[in-house]
Structure formats: structure tokens, C-alpha cells
Amino acid sequence: MIDALSDYYSRYNSNVHRSVHTLGEEATAAYEASREKVARFVGTKAQNLVFVRGTTEATNLVRFAWGHRSVHKGDLLVTTLMEHHSNIVPWQLLAQATGARLEFVGLTQDGKLDAAKLEALLGQSPKLVAVAHSSNVLGTVNDVADICAKARRAGATTVVDGAQAVPHMPVDVESMGADFYAFSGHKMLGPTGIGGLVGKKEVLEEMEPFHGGGEMIKEVFLDHSTWNDVPYKFEAGTVNIADAIGLGAAVDYLSELGMDRVRRHDVAILKYAIETLQRVKGFRFYGPADPAARAGVLSFNLADIHPHDLATILDEEGIAIRSGHHCAQPLMKWLDIPAASRASFYLYNSPEDVDALKAGLERANEVFKV
Amino acid sequence: MIDALSDYYSRYNSNVHRSVHTLGEEATAAYEASREKVARFVGTKAQNLVFVRGTTEATNLVRFAWGHRSVHKGDLLVTTLMEHHSNIVPWQLLAQATGARLEFVGLTQDGKLDAAKLEALLGQSPKLVAVAHSSNVLGTVNDVADICAKARRAGATTVVDGAQAVPHMPVDVESMGADFYAFSGHKMLGPTGIGGLVGKKEVLEEMEPFHGGGEMIKEVFLDHSTWNDVPYKFEAGTVNIADAIGLGAAVDYLSELGMDRVRRHDVAILKYAIETLQRVKGFRFYGPADPAARAGVLSFNLADIHPHDLATILDEEGIAIRSGHHCAQPLMKWLDIPAASRASFYLYNSPEDVDALKAGLERANEVFKV
């Protein structure tokens, strides 16, 4: 990926789409080839993939370009208690701007979606159902194909946050049936500053554009403008060319490994981690107990040690964990904790890393005299 | 710049602001240090600089986060005929959404702003005056300090598009007095996917947030959220960390060269280019004749050769020029041409490059039997 980036800058740094000269054509070709690859990786066509900065820009693009046209006063928007802020705050803002109301699907004790509550809300014909493919705190993998099918029958448009799913398992947006699917490059070995929004073609075509500017227009007159075809309609201005190409390189790497293998490794290490860490005094983890119902992350707390303090102690042992609310404050409130620590496992993690984390937790217990 | 990027990815690839562990702190420190540098480079304080994808995202951020709150039915918005689409289309869309009207300041024969028309529009107390610091087609450098002062007296908020100015001359936003100042990293030896929006502190603080999501919030409740301080309020989700750091490196390089020197070189080469190329049969250029009234670019046409064809021919000679409407269709219509060729000069260009361009134009004349 780093190679792809510096290759881009040193060899064909030039603006895509605009230039006739050779440098411009190479950059355009590489950018569009990357769009092809990334689209195939998540199971869609290139023309349905809009490059964005990341999941947050993706959901906000839907908020502005779909929501402001399609959502009206009194409409119901549905999200869930396990969402990342990027799949909550845009809908709060959309509800405020339009006079719609926002309701949350609650959770069961083991951190899954409350199916009865979801059914009940679907019975009220919501305009939007926004749900994570996999939770960045609980790890829960939701049956998004089933949710999308039910939502469609209820007349709702679906937004699936795939930020935590795309890096960890095979994803096929077309068979899933989501209207919109969002993800971030930096979580899947790609660069920061790039991600994708997949949309159903007919939905993308009906939408308002998002940013106004270069590239997204066909013609600009003094009193109005006409729009370019999708996905270009949503990619105004100079796009993040180098990072889009970098994301293509990351996808090549993951495809070569095989996402089925990545998924098997993920479940195996989660299983080992849950078994191992549960033996540490004061350790409590969140989300499903069954590793096969989870992906990627294991959030936990240790005795009365604040996660922030725990991270500082583990950092000294060379163990990097994230601590805090993980951009999921509503979930934190539901779990009734101010914060949590989170170990993220990926293809480069081995059982030895889990053992090192266990030793680190034991050391923290010593420092805090637990 | 390439070194800064790969250093980032191989050494401290980690999310800013969120992590307690060491990698996170280094990334935060480098990202914020870059904000300091870039802010200083354009003459403002770090807290007034929002990192965005580029100029287009900057003007659209103003459109959504300032415009939707501050502009009302019947209000007047003012832009100019020499603007890039990114400083026109957002205001068209804002006018359509709010019922405001958009008026254009016209141009004089030598490609400067029509001062009388500007005065007349200012007399109607516009809400917004949007103007380029320097035109990407005509090269014209506008006296934006004067325009901002007059606009302020007329009660208007000012948006200055600095995309073509920041790379070519010393810029001091505070003394200029613009409410908003936008620029792009990729035009100033920085990476694609990063740029800046400078805002006056009190204006930024009053604004709505832009994207909803992580990092821009203080607290998320089920029914509402509270916002983080500026500039973080406008930087939702995972930011383009690596490219922000890369932009800092580009700014280091330019600062070391000295922007006064860059500017002197720019004027000298423009002078030489105008003198030299005017001797080619059929050569016509656009914008002020005085090189000191221009910056960076020289747009032209050659006989009846379409710029697109010209670019193809020059490409074979190893000369990269941009051809087309340059995202300035209203200006093309005013110039009454379908397109133009544009030579962009920068610090790495020498008089020899101008000579090569002259030879290339002569070759094109041969091919086209002019």
C-alpha cells in the first residue's frame, strides 16, 4: 500500500479525469481500476461505488443528498443502540432539520439487536433503517440481509455501516440488498482519508448531488447547472486520487489472502482470547459469548481500573489498545459504563499477542493492587 | 512529502485524538503540528483552520454549515464570472435551497473584476460575497483585502477561494480580513485529498456542524448531541491524517524557499512566457497583459486548433498542459470560447520550459497546417 502511494506521487501525480496528457490518463486509469477492484471486493459494480473520505462522510452524504429530499415531517427514522456515532448523529441532525423522529432498536442482554423492537418499529413504516453490519464495541455481527429484506417490505431505505465488517469477512452488498453500504479504508489496511459508499443505482440516480463544484457537473450556467452521471455526481472537486489507488492495493492484498481465511482466523483468535482473558481476575467483556457471532473486536473492563489508566499501563508493555467510549456513547450508557478497553484483532495477530495481553492485564492488576 | 507519507504509514499509523497509547499520541502530535504549520503559512491560528479534502469541500462546508442557517429567502449572494465551479455551484445550490438569488460580478476586457458592478451589488447589502484570490484561467490576482473590507461594510460574509493563490504568493488571511478562506493541498506540492478552510473564530463558533459522527461531538444522547470545540466540530470521523501531515511537509518546503521568492520567480516566468509565446502565429492569451497582475497560469488558444487536440500533440513532445473548460464554464462563455489550453508555471519551471512550449506550439501549427 505504501508502495502504491509513493509510486503514485513520484510517477504519475496528476489530476484524474481532467487532463488529456499522458500523466492524466494514467492517473484516471489507475483511479478507475481501483474503483473496479474495491467495488468487486464488496460485491457491487464500479458505477455504484462513490469514493468518500470514510464511513462518516458516507452516512452524511446520504443524510444530505438522499435525506433532505426524501424525509419529511413526522417520518420515522430507525437506528440502533449499538451504532457508532457516525450512524446516529447524521440521523439526529436529519430528524432535527426535517421534523422527522428518530427511534432506537434496543439490545438483548448478550448484545444482539432486540428483534421484537425492530419488528415493532418496522410496523410503523419507517423511512430509514440504519444499522451496523458489525458493532465496533460489541463485535456483534448482525443479519443485515434479513434486516434489509424486512425493511424493504416495510418501505424503508436501508443504510448499513460496514466499517467493521468489510475488513473482517466476505461482503456482498448486492445479495445483502442494502440501499446504501458504507465503509472506511483505514480499517482494512488502506490509507486514511478514503472509503466507500455503495448505493443502488436507481437510488443514486434519483438523489440530489452532494458537494457542488468541479467534476460533478455536466454544464454550469449562470442560473443553474446539470449533473454528471453517477458515481461522478457525488465526487466533486479533486478527489483523493492517491489514497483511492492505495485502497485498491489494500484490496488486492486482502483478496489474495482470501476473506474466508481472514474470517476463519478472526473467529479462531476471538475464541482463544475469550477463553484466555476470562481467567484474569476482574475481567468482564461485552457482546456475544459465541465467537462465531462476533467479528474483530473484544471490548472489556478490568476490575475498577479506568480503561484510560489501563491503556497507559499496557502501552508501557508495548500493547496498543483503544480505550474510551469508542464513538458509541449511547451504547456505553446502555452498558452502564463510562468507557471500555478494546482489543482489535486482525490477520497479523497471533495467540502470542493474546498471551501478552493477558500478562499485561495481570500487571495492571498488580499496579492497581486489585 | 512522499517521505512524510510513508514515514507516517510505516511508523505511526494510528488514529488521531482517540488513542491513549503511544502510537496514537505521536499521530495526534504530528497532525496538530501540521495544523499549526499550515495555519501559520496562510497567516492564521491553528484553531481557525479546518482540514478538509480541498477547496470544493471547503466551500460546500460553508454552504451547509454557515449558509443553511444564515441565508434566507430573498437574500442576495454574490460571486464572479471568473470563479471556478467550486465557488459557483455551491452558491447556486444554496440559493435554490433557501430562495436566495445569486448575482455575478462581470469582468473588464482585460480580465479584471468590474468594480462598478461590484459596488452596485454591494449597495444591495448582499449576505455573501464569494471571490477568487486568483483566477485559475485568467491568472488575475484580485485585491481581496479591499473587497473583503467593502463587503464587511456592506454587511456581507466573505468567502475567498485561495486555491490558486496559496501556492504562488505569500498569503495572510488575518490581515486580508476574509471570513472564510479555502485552499487545496494538491496545488501546493501537497498530497491529494487534503486542503484547508480558514474561518474567523467567531464565525466558526456560531456555525452549525457539518458532518455528524465521531470526534465532532462532545456528548451523544438519544435525542440530541453537543458539539466539540472548533475546529474539531467540523472534522467528523477519521480525518485524512497522513495527508494532513504530508501537507505540513509541503508547507515546510515552501516556507524554506520563501514565498516572496516563489512569487518573484512566478512573475518573471510569466513575463518571459507572454513575450515569447506571443510570437507564435495564431497565439491568443487571456487575462491581464501585465505579469505582475497575474499568478501562476497562462491560458491561451492557438489558431483554430481545439485545445484538446493541442494537448494531444504537445503530450507527444513531453509537454503537459491542461485543456478544457478548467471548471469555469461561465467564464468560457464570457470569453466566447468552448475551451482553452493552460500552461501552469511553478517553481520548478524554467525559461527553457517556455521555449519548449513555443516549439511545441509551432509543431502543432505544422500538423494542423496553420
Added chain:
Amino acid sequence: MSTADIYKELILDYYRNPRNFGTLQTFDIEAHDTNPLCGDEVDIQIKVGEGHKIEDIRFSGKGCAISQASASMLTELAKGKPLEWVKELSKEDIFKLLGTSDLGPSRVKCALLGMKVLKTGVYGYLGSGAEGTEPAGPS
């Protein structure tokens, strides 16, 4: 092949002296499109005659030599052909007209603009939509 070879006598001639340039008094089909990259525009009008034949055809537009010459050449080729023939038309046919296929991705769009407009118009007239044409691609 040298790039400049693209601009052979033939193309230059069609660029400076386009055949079938202009508009028809009466026509049954009209279509228009632009290539946002360079602002090339092509407009085609067709008068449909006996047996769904292209009785008369005119194009107008502005843009680079390649887009205008290829549109002009295409109108010459199309005149007298049945409308169904338009469905068979492929980019190879256009390259044959121009005498080259060595154009590079963005110039190819210029070369194919006339064909795109012709297909859009004829498919619309035949009531079958223009899904089969090359996608427009980025601007």
C-alpha cells in the same frame, strides 16, 4: 504511430470542411450529448424514410477535430442505411473511419461521441432505450 499522425489529412479535412453539417427542416429523430471533459458537443438529426431507412442526416456541434470529424464521417456512412444497422455499429467501425484506434482512453471518448449520440437517438426512436451503448464514463 506518432500521435500527430492521428491528425492525418483526412481528419483535418473533415474538421475544417465537415460533411452533413447543419440542421434539417423536418426530422424524426434528434439527439444531443456532450463530453464534459473537453466540452465537445454533438447534435444529430435524422429524417426517417421508407422501410425505416435513414433518408437524411445532419450533425452540428463544436469540439476537437477528432469528435467533429468522426461525427461527420459517421453521418456519411449512416446515410441510406436502415435504422437497425445502427444497433450493429461498434467502436471498431469508428476506428476504421478514423484510420486509427491508437487514441488513448480520453480521446477515445471524443471519437465515440457521435456514435453515442446516434445510438441514443435511434434507440429512443425504436423504443428500446440506449442501455447497450458504452457508458458515458467520468467527465
Added chain:
Amino acid sequence: MSTADIYKELILDYYRNPRNFGTLQTFDIEAHDTNPLCGDEVDIQIKVGEGHKIEDIRFSGKGCAISQASASMLTELAKGKPLEWVKELSKEDIFKLLGTSDLGPSRVKCALLGMKVLKTGVYGYLGSGAEGTEPAGPS
């Protein structure tokens, strides 16, 4: 110094047994702030006595050991001091209380949260705004 040394007896003791924790029945000053990074919260109440002195002070909140211990230590130090004294307070004073300044940029914000809240409250009361305090910094 080893990081773990930060969590010396002293800090741990203040974390598990915070002094001046709770709320006042009547108070003249109240201020609250959070550190968005970790969700640390501190709330301070002050009863102002004779000669603008801090007659009584309580804090409440939740968060990491460093934020809660330093807030608690600060209330002990502040009690009985004149309000003006708060203006003199600097981060070095807090580091002295904690017995370390070797915290790293994001933990420093935890350590200084109590001081930020105290200054916000007192400056507000004195009617001079809290411009002089450290900026909040990114979340």
C-alpha cells in the same frame, strides 16, 4: 520513570478514597466540564466565604485515576485560599500535586481537567471569563 510509577500509592489512594467528594447544600460557584477523549467528568462546587475566600469546596465526577485524583488533591489545596489565588494556579502546580509531569499529551488533559473546571467556575464568578486557561484541545 516507568509509566506505572504514575500510579503511585498517592494517586491510587485519592482515586479509591477521594477527599472532598460530593456536593454542597448551598454554594456560590458551580462548574462542570468533560474530556471528550475518555469521557472524564469533573464538577466543582464552591461556597465563597469572608474576603472572597474558598470557604468550602466539593468535587464530583467520574473518570480515570489521574483526573479524579488530581481534582481531589486540588480541592484540598484550594480550600481556604482566596479566589484570586486560582488565577495564579498553573499546570506545574498540578504536576507537583501528582508528583510527576511525565504524563504524555493526552494524559496531561486528564490531569488538568480539575484545574480547568476550577478556573472556569472562579473566573466566571469574578466576571472575567476564562480566556486565560489552557485551550480544551482536540477530543
